Amino acid sequence: MASQWPPSLRVHLPVLVLFLETAFILIFYFFASYDLQADISIYPAFQNVNVMVIFGFGFLLAFLKRYSLSSAGFGLLLVALGVQWALIVDGFLFSGTIRINLYSILTAIMSTTAVLVSAGATLGKANPIQLACMAVVEVTVFTVSRWIAVEYLKVESHVTVMYVHIFGTYFGVMVSWMLYGSSQSPNVEKERSKPVSDMFAMLGTLFLWMFWPTFNSVLIKNEAERKVAVYNTYFAIAASAVAAFVLSTATSRDGKLSMAHIRSATLAGGIALGFSAPTLQHPWIAMALGFGAGMISVLGLAFVQKRFDTVLQLHDTCGVHYTFGWPSLYGALAHIILIMIKSRGNLSQMGYSALLEIGVLSLSVSMALGAGLVTGFLLTCKLFKPPPVTKYFDDQAYWTFPHLAYGY
């Protein structure tokens, strides 16, 4: 039970976080102001998104019994830092100043989702200092990628936010790859769920599932499109939940269900609909897309994860690649195909639209991969790197349990 926490981190974490918060306060002092004209009628939807990002994602990833508290706790830190920093970067890039209203806070908190997804890939391999640095870099690069898409590719701002799942996944996978190294096998013993932690994760999953229609619709200003986005997402998540049960039983050796499959696949429908939710005019398309997304997610977890990850020496603790990455990629491709079908009468229009969408997608993926690689490399520097013994961090490394011998 000797402390495995490198003593230097006790100083470094407070200093780093204190520095960041002081910087935020100073920047807000000089540049931020409240926008009192803005509409506040979206407040209930705004709160739905807060529940999703702050509570849902933190608890979704709480299923590993050794990382439950860390997942929920560090999620809080990353959201609190990420939202403030996202408001700053977004404000400077898009309007040169920081105007605060519910829409700008929503954009900021939804951008922070990228950090939470990445944190899921690196859970147990990154310490809080590394996570806080990662949050700052990731939010910056993601917002830059959104700005390029809006400014040069003329994509609508609310659409660019939907790339957050893809961006978070590939950024996180790259960071995890750099942190993981090649010489050690993953600490499998620590990556076990247990019924109680599965219930907590189910809790997070259900709240994400229920509020996903809000996530896909809240930033859309056109009311008819917003309605359609709500309906489509609702049917897509229903179908992907059904797909989860179909595939999870079918792919397991003894016909049992896996909580990991249910968790990932039920959400896949909402993630996949991110791009096309406001444009589909028929529920059956949303249902079919959602069902496909759920299938892809389970198939990835059941067959690809172990082989692919071993070959590439990836180590994605919470399987975010198949929970967030694949469904979102699939949704982006489906969106491109749907656009092409829609404009099939006009070939040049069709080519242009498709190319544009492919361009935005490539931009997002390549910036995520590149920035993740560089960030991961920097995070292995001496300054951040803990001694080898603490390569894998669990709750025991971070949290005090007074008077209690640890061990769930």
Place this chain on the structure above:
Amino acid sequence: MASQWPPSLRVHLPVLVLFLETAFILIFYFFASYDLQADISIYPAFQNVNVMVIFGFGFLLAFLKRYSLSSAGFGLLLVALGVQWALIVDGFLFSGTIRINLYSILTAIMSTTAVLVSAGATLGKANPIQLACMAVVEVTVFTVSRWIAVEYLKVESHVTVMYVHIFGTYFGVMVSWMLYGSSQSPNVEKERSKPVSDMFAMLGTLFLWMFWPTFNSVLIKNEAERKVAVYNTYFAIAASAVAAFVLSTATSRDGKLSMAHIRSATLAGGIALGFSAPTLQHPWIAMALGFGAGMISVLGLAFVQKRFDTVLQLHDTCGVHYTFGWPSLYGALAHIILIMIKSRGNLSQMGYSALLEIGVLSLSVSMALGAGLVTGFLLTCKLFKPPPVTKYFDDQAYWTFPHLAYGY
């Protein structure tokens, strides 16, 4: 630890659910369309109801430590299937086509509550194949019973939805009775709660309790009636929570409180007010009704359950008869008496109103009993029936816990 799961189910469940979802998508392809004229301002209330049905009911029934995951997990499957099917049946019966807006989705998800209540009665005795079949049949029969009430008895549509608790209870009790057989004693060892599963159930209870005013009011179009329904339900649930504490202490041998009593009785007030919430003009009536509902629920659980259930060879795993059935029956009777008191000046009017209400109630109860009996009988057919060893299903039969010897 040998798998007790009959291998054939591994094929049957995916095939059945895949067939259902494909059928849903095809039916939606031909008949469903979005209603873009409809109001979306009830979206926050719509989300309250989603929280109740998807999260609340699943977790309310998660108190049995051996069925926690199954309760929350299968709840998700039943809701996902049930909502889509309820939209189809409701659309065909009431308007000949499927018009999708927040009101139609709300009606569908509130109708699905019946399935969740029935699932509570059969928990541990029905496998997911049986549950999915039960969901389809139950939603159909419930919607038919609503349609008869609206079409022939001229009851308002939103009132008929409130029979969902009674219908779900008696349908579920009948199915459970057929599945239970007469030769075996219930597997008491598996029907134990433990503090952690009680906390999860408390979580579900509290969210149901808080949002019940929405459940009783959301479908009411008249604003004054909607307000009154909110207020009345609020006071009724407060009074029934108080009744839970009074009766639970008084009826226990050692003066201790029982979580089962608290859970059931706190909700009883909301259920009982389902029928009369929009009509009561004074809070004290709601409080008195709510207090009575809480009392009845605890008295049923404390004194009637064991004797009655043994005599009739019923086996209602989660005690839904006393949590949902009795309070709802009591509420229906109270509603009839209140109507009679109101129209006491006009005897013929009084007789007519009372008879009408009694007619709707009888219709609902008799259709539930009949359909439940038939469904339960069909579910014991070879096609669905698992071998005797798996007569009682717990989490271990359905869920994989990687690398972990099961046992909470």
Place this chain on the structure above:
Amino acid sequence: MASQWPPSLRVHLPVLVLFLETAFILIFYFFASYDLQADISIYPAFQNVNVMVIFGFGFLLAFLKRYSLSSAGFGLLLVALGVQWALIVDGFLFSGTIRINLYSILTAIMSTTAVLVSAGATLGKANPIQLACMAVVEVTVFTVSRWIAVEYLKVESHVTVMYVHIFGTYFGVMVSWMLYGSSQSPNVEKERSKPVSDMFAMLGTLFLWMFWPTFNSVLIKNEAERKVAVYNTYFAIAASAVAAFVLSTATSRDGKLSMAHIRSATLAGGIALGFSAPTLQHPWIAMALGFGAGMISVLGLAFVQKRFDTVLQLHDTCGVHYTFGWPSLYGALAHIILIMIKSRGNLSQMGYSALLEIGVLSLSVSMALGAGLVTGFLLTCKLFKPPPVTKYFDDQAYWTFPHLAYGY
């Protein structure tokens, strides 16, 4: 495993609570009526506050493994009784009759927060009879203190509600002091958290954290002020969450984080902003105040609690003094200083405003201390006092766990 519950309580609790509920129903019969003119558009915000008070506070204090169920369960009883009684006292004092609308229910449920805070200080030392009596007295005295502030000091009604945290803390600390006696050391063994109960507490914390902007804004009628209150609280809680991580690591011996610190300090920002949220025009002030509140809360828990509490023979089970009391006092003082700075051009105005605020604060603190002392003294009377063996109550004393040897 012999019952440690004094048999007389088995009779006393039902009788007391039944008497209270009957009295409530009678009072509502004579004096209460529904206000159908009132606006219902704040319903979603109303539900946020219900989630905070009914679910959030109950689960926030569920971190002690031996008191989890009691915290969540008795919270329900206290809220159910407290809301009804608060409506009565508030109605009689402020308007001579009980007019029910969402605003009056909101005021009532927010006043009941005081009882939940006090219950946190007395957890494990008060039995449910004592808690129910405490609830009635505390709600009465708190509403009287609000009425004096509104009537004689001309403070706005919604501002007076914000003293609920200070009032609840000092009332509870006094009651706890009287119940604690001087001869016994606290039952430290029972005051342990464990990872699962910490997760439940995290759940409560996150919902409180997310919805705190609603708590600080919902009663404000002026739309511009309401918006600003939302924004300011949002930034304050983000900053105080960051402060929690900074200070918790820095103050612990081995650089680990303490869940108790995170819980308290993340909420501190919202509590501290209670008074000044609608008036601050710049986000950086809210962030700085929130950061300070988080720091103060952790410093209190880390350094002051053990020494101070031992010297004064206080025993504050959940540390509500540092979670609610200090941040609220700090917020009140900051508000006074901000008012003085604002009116620095006009010395007499400045003096008057500052004195007024200090007056309201002193009124609240002194009434809380006085009433808490008297209530605590009365609760040690024979009528309420359980025999010495039951001096400390845990879940085992109150809750039945059928078929299960208790022990988490």
